Amino acid sequence: MKPITLMRSLFAACLLAASLGWATQAQAEETLFAQIGGEPKLRASVDKLVEIMLVDERINFTFADTDIDKFKSLLYDQLCELTGGPCKYLGRDMIESHKKLNTTNEQFNALAEDLYKAFDEVGVPYRVQNRVMALLAPMQPQVVDKIPAKE
Amino acid sequence: MAVRSTVLLSLAAAFAPLAQAQTTPSSAPVTSSSKSDAPIPNPPRNLIVPDRGKLLLTGGFSDVDGAGGGGLVPWALITGYGTEDSYGFNGHYTQVNLREFELRTYGVGIGIADRVEISAARHDFEVTGAALEGLEVSQDIFGLKVRVAGDAVYGQDTWLPQLALGAEFKRHRGIGNAGELTSPRQLGATDEDGVDLYLSGTKVFLAQSLLLNVTLRHTKANQFGLLGYGGDVNDSGKFNLETTVGYMLTRKLALGGEYRQKPRSLGVDDEGDAWDLFVAWAPNRHVSVVAAYVNLGSILGPATTVDRDQTGSYLSVQFGY
Numbered sequence: 293m294k295p296i297t298l299m300r301s302l303f304a305a306c307l308l309a310a311s312l313g314w315a316t317q318a319q320a321e322e323t324l325f326a327q328i329g330g331e332p333k334l335r336a337s338v339d340k341l342v343e344i345m346l347v348d349e350r351i352n353f354t355f356a357d358t359d360i361d362k363f364k365s366l367l368y369d370q371l372c373e374l375t376g377g378p379c380k381y382l383g384r385d386m387i388e389s390h391k392k393l394n395t396t397n398e399q400f401n402a403l404a405e406d407l408y409k410a411f412d413e414v415g416v417p418y419r420v421q422n423r424v425m426a427l428l429a430p431m432q433p434q435v436v437d438k439i440p441a442k443e
Numbered sequence: 444m445a446v447r448s449t450v451l452l453s454l455a456a457a458f459a460p461l462a463q464a465q466t467t468p469s470s471a472p473v474t475s476s477s478k479s480d481a482p483i484p485n486p487p488r489n490l491i492v493p494d495r496g497k498l499l500l501t502g503g504f505s506d507v508d509g510a511g512g513g514g515l516v517p518w519a520l521i522t523g524y525g526t527e528d529s530y531g532f533n534g535h536y537t538q539v540n541l542r543e544f545e546l547r548t549y550g551v552g553i554g555i556a557d558r559v560e561i562s563a564a565r566h567d568f569e570v571t572g573a574a575l576e577g578l579e580v581s582q583d584i585f586g587l588k589v590r591v592a593g594d595a596v597y598g599q600d601t602w603l604p605q606l607a608l609g610a611e612f613k614r615h616r617g618i619g620n621a622g623e624l625t626s627p628r629q630l631g632a633t634d635e636d637g638v639d640l641y642l643s644g645t646k647v648f649l650a651q652s653l654l655l656n657v658t659l660r661h662t663k664a665n666q667f668g669l670l671g672y673g674g675d676v677n678d679s680g681k682f683n684l685e686t687t688v689g690y691m692l693t694r695k696l697a698l699g700g701e702y703r704q705k706p707r708s709l710g711v712d713d714e715g716d717a718w719d720l721f722v723a724w725a726p727n728r729h730v731s732v733v734a735a736y737v738n739l740g741s742i743l744g745p746a747t748t749v750d751r752d753q754t755g756s757y758l759s760v761q762f763g764y
Contacts, residue, residue: 396488397526397557398496405498408694418693419652426649430600442600 324427325377327420334377338368340410350402354393374427386434386441395436404428493764494529495728497557499695501596501647504723504733505535505761508611508667509550509564510586512643514719514735514757515703516685518656519607519645521590522562523554523763524728530555533763541753543572544742550584560609562586568669573747578624580669581616588643595645595654604646604655611639613668630746631709632671633678637663641685654689654697665709666742674709681706689723697723705740713750715740719757733759 328334342364346352355363372379383389404425411421433439488494503520506512511522523531532553539546550564563585570578588609595605615635618625627635641660648655663672663680673680683706689699700720707714721735735757744750 396494396496396528398494398528401496401498401526412694418691422649422652422691426599429597429649432594432597 323376324420324423325372325375328375328416328424329414331372331377333414333416334371334375335368336414337407337410337416338364338371340413341367341407344406344409345403348402348406351399351406354399371424375424386431387438390435390438397432397436400432400436488528490529493523493525493531495524495531495764496526496529497524497531497728498596499725499728500691500697500723502531502533502554502725502728502731502763504731505533505537505550505552505562505564505759507537507539507546507548508584508586508639509535509548509552509562510588510609510611511552511554511560511562513656513687513689513699513701513723514721514733514737514759515701515717516656516658516687517586517588517609517641517643518658518687519590519593519605519643520595521554521557521560521588521607522552523560525554525557527557531763533761535759535761537757537759539737539739539755539757541737541739541742541755542751543570543747543749544753545569545571552586558590560586560588560607562588566667566669570747573749575621575743575747578621579619580627581619582668583614583616584668585612585614586610587612593646595647596649598646599649604644607643607645609641609643611641613637613639613664613672615668615671627665627669627671630670630711631674632665633673634663635671637668637672639664639668652691654687654691654699656687656689658685659683660685662706663708664706665712666705666714670709670712670743672708674712676710677706677708681708689721695725699723711743711745713741713744715742715752721757729763731761731763733757733761 342360346355366383369379370381370383373381408421434441501520502524503511503518503522504513506517507515510517511520512518523533525531530553534551536549547567548564550562552560552562554560566582568580570576586609588607590605590607593603593605613636615627618627639660639662641658643656643658645656660683661680662683665671665674683704685703687699687701689697691697698721701718703717705714705716717739719735719737721733723731723733725731737755737757739753741750742753
């Protein structure tokens with residue numbers, strides 16, 4: 293009797309696990325890129341981010357030398373590719389692109405904060421914003437400490 | 444042209460020399476003079492002024508013992524908004540109103556290089572109902588915490604949480620307004636003073652908007668140390684588990700719950716575990732507020748003849764720089 297109960301529990305557990313797996317898979321079919329709202333929302337977010345960061349005195353001076361249109365386009369490509377969208381980022385890697393800079397943690401976080409604000413203004417839900425941030429946060433060692441990415 | 448646009452991205456893009464600082468990029472000159480591969484020095488920083496560089500909510504709050512954490516539980520996060528490149532400090536006041544008791548705690552904390560945290564706090568505890576009305580207990584707490592591994596926020600690509608080791612040195616200031624009763628030793632405690640040691644692991648699961656903290660504490664403290672250390676039931680100390688689960692609703696607002704085991708070493712006290720449900724709000728990097736429904740379990744039930752759980756409100760305000 294007890295073994296049977298155990299078997300049933302195991303079976304139920306398997307069912308539960310399977311359905312959970314299925315649910316995650318179903319959810320995974322919609323890319324983060326799509327959850328953001330696809331190209332229109334992501335482009336609007338990047339435009340808004342640039343607008344915000346250029347008046348953010350913690351970091352704006354660092355873009356004095358930057359071709360803003362090119363920056364927007366590359367940032368869009370990178371975020372698009374990172375979130376599973378139909379793009380290919382062809383810019384330099386994060387160590388290479390920050391090689392000549394002494395980016396501080398404050399500056400790294402300032403841009404993250406500006407991106408949060410940009411997403412807010414464009415109407416990307418906070419939960420989705422955090423999913424994007426989860427992909428960007430691990431770049432901190434490369435951007436700030438110039439430590440190569442894992443793998 | 445300015446296509447060396449260094450950065451392609453990422454958080455925190457490029458940082459040009461201070462000399463080129465300007466706030467109107469539309470007129471940014473296209474310079475070809477900086478073709479050299481020599482590193483660009485960052486603008487000189489004032490090391491005296493905290494950088495306030497962490498993201499909101501990641502500075503943590505001040506827990507009941509004055510350490511950076513939630514309400515009842517210390518986290519592995521280092522208090523304040525200073526990053527690895529700087530420091531941050533804060534002061535807090537917390538008021539806990541229970542059914543028969545009241546606890547006021549206040550103190551200061553400093554976080555250095557996101558690595559070391561030092562805190563000092565005072566507990567003022569008062570019986571506001573029941574048999575021992577008017578009785579007061581007070582203690583001082585000095586806290587030290589060191590981050591030993593991981594980063595709760597940046598480490599999104601690893602399972603390793605941020606880990607910190609901490610110590611709380613508690614010094615009893617006596618019992619007042621209770622006649623002959625002046626020391627927790629008279630209640631059976633072995634010592635008036637004691638040291639808690641803990642290991643905390645904290646992780647922010649950004650993709651799920653969750654914060655998870657688990658703390659393992661070795662302690663002999665009776666009722667947070669207010670009733671001394673060790674006792675007739677147990678005198679060697681215990682390993683207690685504490686945990687916080689938080690859900691971030693917005694960039695500035697989180698809610699969650701906490702659980703903290705207590706050692707139960709005194710025969711005269713039916714010390715119960717504590718838990719809370721909290722709302723935490725950080726409107727900016729200078730102010731944060733935690734409001735909670737708290738249950739500190741039974742406190743001195745046999746002595747006060749009130750052996751119900753001590754439930755009530757918890758309100759903590761923190762100011763920092």
